[in-house]
Amino acid sequence: xxxxxxxxxxxxxxxxxxxxxxxxxxxxxxxxxxxxxxxxxxxxxxxxxxxxxxxxxxxxxxxxxxxxxxxxxxxxxxxxxxxxxxxxxxxxxxxxxxxxxxxxxxxxxxxxxxxxxxxxxxxxxxxxxxxxxxxxxxxxxxxxxxxxxxxxxxxxxxxxxxxxxxxxxxxxxxxxxxxxxxxxxxxxxxxxxxxxxxxxxxxxxxxxxxxxxxxxxxxxxxxxxxxxxxxxxxxxxxxxxxxxxxxxxxxxxxxxxxxxxxxxxxxxxxxxxxxxxxxxxxxxxxxxxxxxxxxxxxxxxxxxxxxxxxxxxxxxxxxxxxxxxxxxxxxxxxxxxxxxxxxxxxxxxxxxxxxxxxxxxxxxxxxx
Amino acid sequence: xxxxxxxxxxxxxxxxxxxxxxxxxxxxxxxxxxxxxxxxxxxxxxxxxxxxxxxxxxxxxxxxxxxxxxxxxxxxxxxxxxxxxxxxxxxxxxxxxxxxxxxxxxxxxxxxxxxxxxxxxxxxxxxxxxxxxxxxxxxxxxxxxxxxxxxxxxxxxxxxxxxxxxxxxxxxxxxxxxxxxxxxxxxxxxxxxxxxxxxxxxxxxxxxxxxxxxxxxxxxxxxxxxxxxxxxxxxxxxxxxxxxxxxxxxxxxxxxxxxxxxxxxxxxxxxxxxxxxxxxxxxxxxxxxxxxxxxxxxxxxxxxxxxxxxxxxxxxxxxxxxxxxxxxxxxxxxxxxxxxxxxxxxxxxxxxxxxxxxxxxxxxxxxx
Numbered sequence: 001x002x003x004x005x006x007x008x009x010x011x012x013x014x015x016x017x018x019x020x021x022x023x024x025x026x027x028x029x030x031x032x033x034x035x036x037x038x039x040x041x042x043x044x045x046x047x048x049x050x051x052x053x054x055x056x057x058x059x060x061x062x063x064x065x066x067x068x069x070x071x072x073x074x075x076x077x078x079x080x081x082x083x084x085x086x087x088x089x090x091x092x093x094x095x096x097x098x099x100x101x102x103x104x105x106x107x108x109x110x111x112x113x114x115x116x117x118x119x120x121x122x123x124x125x126x127x128x129x130x131x132x133x134x135x136x137x138x139x140x141x142x143x144x145x146x147x148x149x150x151x152x153x154x155x156x157x158x159x160x161x162x163x164x165x166x167x168x169x170x171x172x173x174x175x176x177x178x179x180x181x182x183x184x185x186x187x188x189x190x191x192x193x194x195x196x197x198x199x200x201x202x203x204x205x206x207x208x209x210x211x212x213x214x215x216x217x218x219x220x221x222x223x224x225x226x227x228x229x230x231x232x233x234x235x236x237x238x239x240x241x242x243x244x245x246x247x248x249x250x251x252x253x254x255x256x257x258x259x260x261x262x263x264x265x266x267x268x269x270x271x272x273x274x275x276x277x278x279x280x281x282x283x284x285x286x287x288x289x290x291x292x293x294x295x296x297x298x299x300x301x302x303x304x305x306x307x308x309x310x311x312x313x314x315x316x317x318x319x320x321x322x323x324x325x326x327x328x329x330x331x332x333x334x335x336x337x338x339x340x341x342x343x344x345x346x347x348x349x350x351x352x353x354x355x356x357x358x359x360x361x362x363x364x365x366x367x368x
Numbered sequence: 369x370x371x372x373x374x375x376x377x378x379x380x381x382x383x384x385x386x387x388x389x390x391x392x393x394x395x396x397x398x399x400x401x402x403x404x405x406x407x408x409x410x411x412x413x414x415x416x417x418x419x420x421x422x423x424x425x426x427x428x429x430x431x432x433x434x435x436x437x438x439x440x441x442x443x444x445x446x447x448x449x450x451x452x453x454x455x456x457x458x459x460x461x462x463x464x465x466x467x468x469x470x471x472x473x474x475x476x477x478x479x480x481x482x483x484x485x486x487x488x489x490x491x492x493x494x495x496x497x498x499x500x501x502x503x504x505x506x507x508x509x510x511x512x513x514x515x516x517x518x519x520x521x522x523x524x525x526x527x528x529x530x531x532x533x534x535x536x537x538x539x540x541x542x543x544x545x546x547x548x549x550x551x552x553x554x555x556x557x558x559x560x561x562x563x564x565x566x567x568x569x570x571x572x573x574x575x576x577x578x579x580x581x582x583x584x585x586x587x588x589x590x591x592x593x594x595x596x597x598x599x600x601x602x603x604x605x606x607x608x609x610x611x612x613x614x615x616x617x618x619x620x621x622x623x624x625x626x627x628x629x630x631x632x633x634x635x636x637x638x639x640x641x642x643x644x645x646x647x648x649x650x651x652x653x654x655x656x657x658x659x660x661x662x663x664x665x666x667x668x669x670x671x672x673x674x675x676x677x678x679x680x681x682x683x684x685x686x687x688x689x690x691x692x693x694x695x696x697x698x699x700x701x702x703x704x705x706x707x708x709x710x711x712x713x714x715x716x717x718x719x720x721x722x723x724x725x726x727x728x729x730x731x732x733x734x735x736x
Contacts, residue, residue: 038685042692045677068660068685075661075681082685084677292436293443309413309452313443317406317436317450324410327692 002181002208003028003240007350013233013259014354016346019209019240021140022180023080023088024055028240028261029345031252031338032058032090034269037067038083040335041269042328045085051305052335055087058264061133061143062094062101065123066116070136078138090264091139092244093130093172095185096213099148107147109164127171135178143211144172146185151218158189165213166201173205181208183242186231189214190223195231209240209262216245216265225254232258249278249341250367253358256345268338272330275319278337282366286330291316304336305329370549370576371396371608375718381601381627382722384714387577387608389508390548391448391456392423396608396629397713399620399706400426400458402637405435406451408703409637410696413453419673420703423455426632429501429511430462430469433491434484438504446506458632459507460612461498461540463553464581467516475515477532495539503546511579512540514553519586526557533581534569541573549576551610554599557582558591563599571604577630578603579610584619584633593622600626617646617709618735621726624713636706640698643687646705650734654698659684672704673697 007016017028033040033048035057040048048054059079064070068082076082079089098104102114111126127145134142147164149157165187176182184207188194202210212231215224228243232255235241242262243255252263268278275286279299286298294312306315306329318326341361348357375384385396401408401416403425408416416422427447432438436450444450447457466472470482479494495513502510515532517525533555544550552575556562570578580599583592596611600623603609610630611623620631636646643654647667654666662680674683674697686694709729716725 037689037691038682039691039693042696044673044693044697046673067689068681072661072681072685075663076679082679082682084682293440295443305412305414311444311450313436313440314406314450314452317440321405321435323405323407324692324695325407325412328410328696329412 003238005238009349009354010352011355012257014256014345014349015259015261016349017240017261019261021088023086023140026055026088027346029252029256029342030056030262031342032056032262032264033335033338034058034060034264034266035083036060036063038064038079040331041273042324042331043335045083047328047332048085049087051332053339054335056090057085057087058090058092059137059139060094060097061091061130061137062097064091064137065094065133066118070133073136078136080138088141089137089139090141091134091137091143093134093143093145093185094125095130095143095146096148096245098125099150109167111145127168128175131172131175131182135176135180138178139180141181141183141209142176143183144169144185144207146187146213148187148214148217149189151189153189155191158187158191158194162187162194162198162201166198166205169202169205169207173207183207183209183211183240185211185213185244186235187214190219190227192227192230195227196234199231199234203236207239209242210235211242211244211262212260213244215243216247221251224251228255228260229258232260235259248367249338249365250362252341253345253361256349257354257358268334269331272334273327275326275330276368277315277330278334280361281364283368286312286315286319288316298333299337302333302336302340304333306333306336371606373606377717377722378720379723380625382624382713382717383627383629384717385608385629387629389456391454391508394423394456395714397620397624397710398424398630399710400424400630400632401703401706402426402428402632402634403451404428404431406432406447408699409641410692410699411703413451415696415700416453417455419700421707422703424458425453425455426458426460427505427507428462428465429459429498429505430465432459432505433462433501434486438501441504446504448506456509457505457507458509459502459505459511461502461511461513461553462493463498463511463514464516464613466493467518477535479513495536496543499540499543499550503544503548506546507548509549509551509577510544511551512537512553512575514555514581516555516582517557519557521557523559526555526559526562530555530562530566530569534566534573537570537573537575541575551575551577551579551608553579553581553612554603555582558587558595560595560598563595564602567599567602575607577608577610579612579630580628581612583611584613584615589619592619596623596628597626600628603627616735617706617733618730620709621713621729624717625722625726636702637699640702641695643694643698644736645683645698646702648729649732651736654680654683654687656684666701667705670701670704670708672701674701674704
């Protein structure tokens with residue numbers, strides 16, 4: 001068994017589990033910092049281990065396939081050695097990236113032909129190819145190649161995407177040779193019916209974990225919440241549940257309450273580079289004039305390297321001067337905020353007071 | 369006494385000394401990483417201490433005066449606390465920056481009026497103002513405000529600049545109130561006569577150390593070497609000698625041989641951001657195709673964090689992908705190269721084999 005639940009919240013669907021991988025165990029629910037090209041932007045592995053204190057990162061199959069390319073990764077027998085990271089790596093399948101980043105040339109039941117967003121070169125992804133790429137990367141957790149459609153597409157598009165995703169999921173499972181974990185992805189847009197049907201199809205194939213795909217694609221928050229609330233409790237209890245690409249702290253709290261175990265999002269890292277920093281009272285923009293003279297940490301409640309060593313005034317100065325150090329200190333802070341949030345969530349579940357923790361957190365936290 | 373020489377090379381003018389400051393002692397000869405806006409680009413104080421292992425940085429008076437501005441620094445009682453650096457800081461006087469970066473509006477015996485390179489705002493620097501700024505920064509080593517002229521200026525310009533620098537040096541010394549060190553600057557362009565005369569004028573005023581200004585401003589290397597060789601041994605033996613803005617590893621070796629004790633240069637940090645990395649066989653450009661698959665460190669002889677943890681292939685990947693981590697890992701490597709060079713130089717002087725060390729180093733090292 002690669003996954004065990006050992007604590008269930010009494011009042012909600014929140015739970016604590018442990019996921020075993022080839023590069024160590026990790027307690028759920030957890031958040032994965034995004035390291036698209038094999039580096040969490042501005043951070044080194046030492047920062048991730050000793051400052052951010054994460055046991056897992058997510059990397060992007062599509063991006064690494066294009067740059068540095070698989071021949072390079074092969075030379076290093078996988079991504080871990082190439083990037084000098086000996087802990088857990090999850091890779092997405094590129095399904096969402098070929099849909100959102102590239103010029104799509106042709107999509108068929110066989111796969112997707114697209115043009116690279118870097119140099120316009122043509123490439124063809126099939127489920128088989130995507131698994132081979134992820135096996136070359138040797139990521140501890142691989143994702144099936146899924147078919148993504150835009151928010152607001154018509155019913156036929158969603159039906160076709162689900163059909164293809166199911167078919168591709170089978171092909172991914174069939175071709176997989178190594179012992180790493182493979183997760184299925186549930187599509188179905190914003191129809192509860194579709195979601196329910198697709199969940200059953202994917203679960204029937206059988207995977208090491210299940211992800212909710214196709215959310216956080218531009219829909220109103222209520223739509224996303226409706227689907228999370230509907231589908232999560234129906235997902236297999238004994239497998240990790242991964243909500244892809246979500247989200248804000250309040251979204252994570254909502255999803256954990258409904259039984260989600262895994263998250264990833266570019267928000268903490270991207271916001272860091274835009275100067276938007278998370279604090280216990282909500283995100284602030286560090287470039288504001290009011291911080292110019294502030295000799296106090298970003299967040300008095302934060303124990304991160306940035307807050308323990310630098311003032312708002314210095315962080316503002318670095319950001320307004322476009323100093324490279326700004327991006328690193330901001331990233332350390334924002335990721336620590338997310339990792340600490342997950343830690344506090346786990347603690348509150350174990351103490352049987354998750355709902356109280358959530359309420360207290362949100363009563364102070366004012367979202368943007 | 370703030371400076372003591374305790375070892376002289378038998379064969380050359382190279383020497384080992386110790387300089388005492390309000391934030392600790394430092395062994396000479398040493399190299400100062402440049403932290404223009406109060407941060408060595410991409411590095412935090414912890415990197416500087418534990419990875420680069422430097423005891424001193426240089427910051428720019430002109431830049432910090434403009435951004436964040438003195439009112440902010442005052443609020444923190446100086447630069448050390450603002451940037452969280454408890455070791456030594458040297459600040460230049462801004463003389464070279466107002467000449468090289470700004471639109472000069474008016475220069476007179478009184479001072480220099482100029483437009484900020486950031487927003488075009490007008491400012492007026494006098495020797496008195498420049499000392500007050502540096503006292504607000506509370507840098508351990510301050511520099512006098514000097515008058516800079518362009519390479520190839522005519523004799524009259526050089527004579528006027530020397531006259532003004534002497535006059536401004538006196539005014540700087542007179543207005544100085546705190547106990548930090550103040551260094552004079554010797555101008556005089558590329559005339560040995562001028563240099564000799566100006567050295568005498570500045571030494572007669574009396575400072576805690578003396579700098580050679582006006583070199584590395586676009587002249588042929590032989591011209592620079594001629595002046596270094598001529599003037600350095602004539603500078604007071606019992607005071608630190610600082611060669612401003614120099615230079616390449618071979619320049620540093622040449623200057624140490626002639627008795628220089630202190631260096632600063634943007635080369636290791638700027639080159640790092642351009643992908644030009646120093647190695648024991650000379651600088652290499654990490655973006656080259658030939659490194660794409662190279663599973664070996666930048667420099668097998670280097671003990672830096674970058675070389676101990678990452679391959680050329682990964683460094684190339686980060687640089688070509690414009691990953692922020694690239695700039696930090698490259699900067700750590702290049703600064704470590706410089707700091708190690710100074711360490712090796714000191715060791716060789718103490719072992720009475722500086723010339724042999726220099727010869728061996730240069731026989732392997734192929735400059736760009």
